[in-house]
Structure formats: structure tokens, C-alpha cells
Amino acid sequence: KDKLYNLYPAKVSDKVLGYDAGGVRDIEVIERDDRKQQWNINELSGSFRLVNVFEDKALRANVDHKTPMMAEVNGSDEAQLWSIQDAKNGVRLVPANTPSLMLVCQKEAV
Numbered sequence: 001k002d003k004l005y006n007l008y009p010a011k012v013s014d015k016v017l018g019y020d021a022g023g024v025r026d027i028e029v030i031e032r033d034d035r036k037q038q039w040n041i042n043e044l045s046g047s048f049r050l051v052n053v054f055e056d057k058a059l060r061a062n063v064d065h066k067t068p069m070m071a072e073v074n075g076s077d078e079a080q081l082w083s084i085q086d087a088k089n090g091v092r093l094v095p096a097n098t099p100s101l102m103l104v105c106q107k108e109a110v
Contacts, residue, residue, distance in 0.1 A: 004038040006030060007050070009105040010089030019052070024059070024068045027105050047081035047096040049073070061095035068103060 007017040008027070015027045018037040031037065035054040042049045050059040051073055058080040060071045074080060081096035082103075093103040 002040075004040060004053070006037055007039055007093070010087070012105070019057070019070045023070055041084075044081060046083075048084055049080050050082060050093075061098060061101070 008015060008030070012027065014030055016030045016037045017039075018025045018028055018034060020036060025036075028037075036052060038052065038054070039059070040051045040053045042051055051057070052070070056073050057070045058073045058077075059082070060069050060077065061079045061082075062069045071077065071080065078097040079095065083094040083096050083099065085092045085094060095101055095103075
């Protein structure tokens with residue numbers, strides 16, 4: 001609570017998830033002062049919402065389930081809820097309403 005995090009692939013700690021007005025950006029080189037690379041993790045009854053508090057936007061599983069997107073924080077939007085599961089080298093981010101999917105970084109993005 002009240003902390004900011006960078007989200008990065010387990011084996012690529014110098015690149016992080018960010019976004020811009022067009023949506024979620026590819027994994028990019030970390031810049032410590034880039035506010036669009038900083039996330040707050042809010043716990044909600046076993047699920048989590050990943051929020052950029054500087055713009056009040058949340059990471060959302062897209063309707064077509066192909067790419068994540070950013071959206072205004074909406075307490076009733078279940079596509080903004082994520083499960084954080086332990087994995088070998090870190091954690092997996094899984095859309096809470098679609099547990100058969102997970103957020104992945106494609107090799108060509110890093």
C-alpha cells in the first residue's frame with residue numbers, strides 16, 4: 001500500500017511496462033522519473049488493480065484478450081482486476097475474469 005512499482009519481465013530487469021495516450025507501450029528501458037512506468041497495486045478481495053496514480057488509470061485486459069490497455073479506474077470493471085500468482089522467477093499477472101490468460105512479454109518487445 002502507498003508504494004509504487006515497476007513491472008518488468010523476470011529476466012529483463014532494465015526494461016519495464018509503461019503506457020502513453022495511445023495505450024500500453026511495449027516493454028521499454030526504465031527511466032526512474034517516468035511516471036507512466038510507475039504502478040500502485042491495490043488489493044480488492046483477493047484480486048488486484050494495477051493503477052497509475054498520477055493519471056488515475058488502470059491496466060485492463062482488453063475485450064479481445066490480445067493486448068492490455070489503459071482505462072479510467074472503474075470499481076465495477078472486472079477487466080481491471082488481476083490475479084498475482086507466484087512463479088519461478090517472479091510473479092504472473094493473470095486477468096481475474098479470464099484465468100486461462102496471462103500478461104506476457106514477447107521476446108521481440110525486449
